[in-house]
Amino acid sequence: MTVFTAACVQLNAGSDVNANLGAALPLIREAAGCGAQLVTLPENAFFMRESGGDPFPAYDDAVARCCALARELKVWLLIGSIHPPAVGARAWNRSLLIDAGGNIAAQYDKIHLFDATLKNGETYRESDRMQGGNAATLAETPWGKLGMTICYDLRFPHLYRALAKAGADFLSIPSAFTYTTGSAHWHALMRARAIENGCYVVAPAQCGLHPGQRRTYGHSLIVAPWGEILAEGSEDTVGVITAVIDTDTIAEARAMLPSLKHDRAFTL
Secondary structure (H helix, E strand, C coil), X not given: CCEEEEEEEEECCCCCHHHHHHHHHHHHHHHHHCCCCEEECCCCCCCCCCCCXXXXXXXXXXXXXXXXXXHHHCCEEEEEEECCCCECCEECCEEEEECCCCCEEEEEECCCCCEEECCCCCEEEHHHCEXXXXXXXXXXXXXXXXXXXXXXXXXXXXXXXHHHHCCCCEEECCECCEHXXXXXXXXXXXXXXXXXXXXXXXXXXXXXXXXXXXXXXCCCEEECCCCCEEEECCCCCXXXXXXXXXXXXXXXXXXXXXXXHCCCCCCC
């Protein structure tokens, strides 16, 4: 049995990187003070704006500050996503996992890009400024294997199935979910990814209003392998949620419903 505490830091990022870091870093400290050994931040953790310009103007500084803080607090820290300098016309939407020594242990570039036109007229074209990754990431942690994903990946269950069958015990899904899609689908999809794979899901989220009148859904979640919601953030308030993760429950859920062993080839 391995037991540890995970935390989601819920944020409301805007276009001022220094202000966003100033809001996020104390909350990381708060999470560590609550006993969290794994602290997770949402997608676009330190920078959200409507469109145009440099995808992220202070990548190296932000990463260095997070690495130093993880080392100081002796926690594992997931930067849900941050945008490295573009190569060519588009950058990557990249998740970074920092170990307790302040080293980058793993990275994941978001595979599925959010291009959507909603009924209310909201339009999103992530592919206009980002390029999609082409590799899944399974990271080793002291507690087990972490399958790293980002936001819109949530709608592609085959990615999570592949991660679980490769040994993932936990799934990180840092997000900046729109309010419109979140209010309809967030809880159902997060619980489904946990249940169908027998994994813990840790999903830190952005919340509230952002530049360009974009509104995100909040409701950061930590979900157990049987589908129970262990901790949930509010809709509009930044803050920290924590939950105790007991790895024995992963084996228990998979023993009761061993669906990962029951996949069969079929024709269509």
